[in-house]
Each structure stands twice: as structure tokens, then as C-alpha cells.
Amino acid sequence: MSKKTTLRLAAIASALALGGCVTPGGGLISSGTAPTAATGAAGGATSVNANSSLERCDAPLGTLAVDDGRGKEWYASFGAATKITTIEPLIRLAVQQSNCFVITSVGNNRTESRMSAITDKQRNSGEFRAGSKQQKGQRVAADYYMEPSIIIDNSATGQLAAGVGGLFGNVGSLIGGAMQSKASVVTLSMFDIRSGVQISISEGNSTATNFGAAMGAFGGGVGGGMSGFSRSPEGKATVAAFMDAYNSMVISLRNYKAQEVKGGLGRGGQLKVGK
Numbered sequence: 001m002s003k004k005t006t007l008r009l010a011a012i013a014s015a016l017a018l019g020g021c022v023t024p025g026g027g028l029i030s031s032g033t034a035p036t037a038a039t040g041a042a043g044g045a046t047s048v049n050a051n052s053s054l055e056r057c058d059a060p061l062g063t064l065a066v067d068d069g070r071g072k073e074w075y076a077s078f079g080a081a082t083k084i085t086t087i088e089p090l091i092r093l094a095v096q097q098s099n100c101f102v103i104t105s106v107g108n109n110r111t112e113s114r115m116s117a118i119t120d121k122q123r124n125s126g127e128f129r130a131g132s133k134q135q136k137g138q139r140v141a142a143d144y145y146m147e148p149s150i151i152i153d154n155s156a157t158g159q160l161a162a163g164v165g166g167l168f169g170n171v172g173s174l175i176g177g178a179m180q181s182k183a184s185v186v187t188l189s190m191f192d193i194r195s196g197v198q199i200s201i202s203e204g205n206s207t208a209t210n211f212g213a214a215m216g217a218f219g220g221g222v223g224g225g226m227s228g229f230s231r232s233p234e235g236k237a238t239v240a241a242f243m244d245a246y247n248s249m250v251i252s253l254r255n256y257k258a259q260e261v262k263g264g265l266g267r268g269g270q271l272k273v274g275k
Helices: 003-018 075-082 088-098 109-124 159-178 212-225 233-254
Strands: 022-024 041-043 046-048 063-066 144-156 180-192 198-210
Touching: 041 088, 046 088, 063 088, 088 144, 088 233, 180 233, 198 233
Parallel strands: 063 144
Antiparallel strands: 022 198, 041 046, 144 180, 180 198
16 A cells, blocks of 8 residues: 555544544534534524524523624734634624524624614614604613633644554654644623623633644645635634533523622622721
8 A cells, every 4th residue: 555545544534533623622513514613593583503502591581792802802813823803793693593692783893883873874864764763762772791702722732643643653643743633712701781790601612623734735635525624723613612601601591590798789798808
């Protein structure tokens, strides 16, 4: 058997053995050919082709503003490293599919600005038909505010190459050396807007395997067939990590019990200080 054929067989075998390129910590699985862990569509309370592992609610718990992340310290470096332009729409997709919250435009500064400009034009220009219902009092307020944060992104774990090398000897070491396994750790925080109290916070994590460097060595045959594995695995892992975090949050909120402080919130608390 030629070395070229051996390399191709080993590459295929290793890909099949590993089974997928994204493995979230909470069980949401996105295979190498799936775009992300957030899939399908949502229309009102109707969900289409959602990830089967997404947690759901029987009825919405309130209205929600989702931060778009653009003003956060992690946003620029995340985009530069992964070439991912935004993650917020996929979070919004999963939230609406779950039926746990009704999404508002508040939180995405760009969308909110454009919608406000359209509303102002339709309300004040005098060019729109009577009965268009553009008077004040039409907008829906958000009850809660969700803030996504990336804690660890694109952190190489280094475990994959050793595993492949052990399976296929010298050939496996060649392939494994070209692969990378990356970890993403994220959090989701949710606040009550009126009081400013944190309602919930959850952590999510995921690992992604980048087959791109290995598959590229084999030309159009294997490399083309496995191209899905090389499409921004770090970005895929980050989205999957957010889905993992959201699943955990939904589970905790379905069993929500408000924290109570004797004497009332914000009235001095129980940890007194000396005079």
C-alpha cells in the first residue's frame, strides 16, 4: 500500500473514530457537516428544525433584551481570531425556539437605532397613511437583560494529536500533528431590568477539532469531502458553548425561586459592619 493511500485511509478512519468536530459540555452535539449547534428557525412560539437537545419552556417567562456583545472587551479579539462577525443572532434563535422568553430588539444597539429611526420617520414625516398606528406607546418593554461573555476561546488542549498518533503510529502522528483541539468556555448572565438584580448566571463549554490542516494535505478527494470540519471550528465551539450555557440556565429557571433577604433587598443586608 502506498504512503499516499495509507495517509488517506488513516485520515478517514481518524475522522470517523472521532465522530464530530464539536462536542459541547452539556450534550448538544454539532457534527462536522452541521453549521452550528443553533439550527433551524423560529416564528412566534413555533420552532422549526431546532437542535433536539435544546431545553424548552411550556410558556414564556417574560420579555428579554440580548446584548449584542459589540461593546465588550472580548468582542474584537474573538472576531479577529475566528473570523466570526457575530454570535448574538444564534443566541436569539435558540432563545425564541425554547419559548422561554419573548425577544425584543433592545440590546442590539445597531438594530435598535435603525428601528427607532424608522419609527420616527413613519410617525413624524406626515407621509404615511392615516391609521398606520405609529403613535407612542406601541413598543414592548424588556423585563430581563441577557449578557453573553466569552471567558476562554481558542485554547488548544493538545490531547487530540496524541490520541491519533497512538491509533495509527507514524502515519497517525503525521495527521495528529496537523490537527488541533480547541476549547471554549462562556457564561450567560441574566438581570432583572427594573431592579438590576441578577436573576441567573450559567457557564457553558465546548471543544472543537480542526481537521482543516490535516485534510488539506490530501487534495480534492478527502480534503474536499471533509471540508465541513475546517469551517471555523473555534466559532462553532463558541456557539455550542453558549447553547450549553443556555440549556443549563433554562433548567435552573424552570425551578426558579427568588432569593430573599430579611428586611428587604437593598436595605442594609445581614452582614453588619462595626461603627
